[in-house]
Amino acid sequence: MTALKKYQRLEATGLWRPAPDEQRREVVVSIGDATLVITDTKDRALAHWSLAAVERQNPGTRPAIYSPDGDPDETLELGEDEDEMIRAIEKLRGAISRARPHPGRLRLVSVLLSCLAVSAVAVFWLPGAMLRHTLSVVPEITRQDIGEDLLERIIRVSGPACAAPSARPVLARLATRTGVRRLAVLPAGVRDSLALPGGLVVLNRAIIEDFEDPDVAAGYIMAERARISQINPLADLLENSGVRASFRLITTGTLAPETLDAYAEHVLVSARPEIGTDVLLDMFDAAQIRATPYAYALDITGETTLDLIEADPMAGRAAPPVLSDRNWLVLQSICEG
Numbered sequence: 001m002t003a004l005k006k007y008q009r010l011e012a013t014g015l016w017r018p019a020p021d022e023q024r025r026e027v028v029v030s031i032g033d034a035t036l037v038i039t040d041t042k043d044r045a046l047a048h049w050s051l052a053a054v055e056r057q058n059p060g061t062r063p064a065i066y067s068p069d070g071d072p073d074e075t076l077e078l079g080e081d082e083d084e085m086i087r088a089i090e091k092l093r094g095a096i097s098r099a100r101p102h103p104g105r106l107r108l109v110s111v112l113l114s115c116l117a118v119s120a121v122a123v124f125w126l127p128g129a130m131l132r133h134t135l136s137v138v139p140e141i142t143r144q145d146i147g148e149d150l151l152e153r154i155i156r157v158s159g160p161a162c163a164a165p166s167a168r169p170v171l172a173r174l175a176t177r178t179g180v181r182r183l184a185v186l187p188a189g190v191r192d193s194l195a196l197p198g199g200l201v202v203l204n205r206a207i208i209e210d211f212e213d214p215d216v217a218a219g220y221i222m223a224e225r226a227r228i229s230q231i232n233p234l235a236d237l238l239e240n241s242g243v244r245a246s247f248r249l250i251t252t253g254t255l256a257p258e259t260l261d262a263y264a265e266h267v268l269v270s271a272r273p274e275i276g277t278d279v280l281l282d283m284f285d286a287a288q289i290r291a292t293p294y295a296y297a298l299d300i301t302g303e304t305t306l307d308l309i310e311a312d313p314m315a316g317r318a319a320p321p322v323l324s325d326r327n328w329l330v331l332q333s334i335c336e337g
Helices: 003-007 080-099 103-137 140-158 165-178 205-209 214-230 232-241 245-252 257-269 277-287 292-298 306-310 324-330
Strands: 012-019 027-033 035-039 043-052 054-056 064-068 077-078 184-188 193-196 202-205
Touching: 012 080, 027 077, 027 080, 043 064, 054 080, 064 080, 077 080, 077 214, 080 140, 103 232, 103 245, 140 184, 140 193, 140 202, 140 232, 165 184, 165 214, 165 324, 184 205, 193 214, 202 205, 202 214, 205 214, 214 277, 214 292, 232 245, 232 257, 292 306
Parallel strands: 184 202
Antiparallel strands: 012 027, 012 077, 027 035, 035 043, 054 064, 064 077, 193 202
């Protein structure tokens, strides 16, 4: 140790007492090979203290009083005039302390790293893991209940769902033909179409009333099914509501009313996610529904929906009718009852 070599020729006088019941003796103090050497005035060795085990009993005050670690009864007192020796001992003690291992410090670092790791897991992994687990265990009946609860909240804004008695069976046929559990037609609130958890698709009345071809309404339903295949409605709700909502749903089977209120407001004003053309065309193909009427309903010129028109899987094929003309006319009066 460089500091040790620097002070090995340094000497000082002090008062040494081997035990509390003995008199203090004047001694000479020097720094040896990693030891503090205490000799009498005749150069006879009285004690050797390991520098690594030297403890100061009164830090910051003078005269400085030292003792060997574990034996505070044996003391060495260095007066005000031995400032250089005091500074040397303190410097050597500090250097030795820094060089030795610090289990407490290592434990503290380990604890901090563990806390950081747990925090990282909580922030980055837990929400996704909780969401995936929740989606995997929530039964279909619970999803349907959540969809119906959201619909009730949307109805507060849009007004009651259209439900002319003669049109209800036709609406059920359209749901079956397009592969969804249930359809609801609202007079307002929804721009065009909206998928809710539990296989519930909501349509604006204009989708039914403003077009002569039932394939247009079927196209909007196919679009929602395509969105569902990319973004699960329940997953979207839980992602927007946070981990607490997932935890409540998985433990109680319900969502807080304020969670449903907030999501209903969010989903009505948010832009609908874009759909991949290939995914949408696959939906039309599997259901044997023409894509062209829907494409022209989106853009009457067909310029922005040319991919749907040119790749219509039913082009040149006889597609099964979505609804008969009579049933379509009945369904168009669904909001008149």
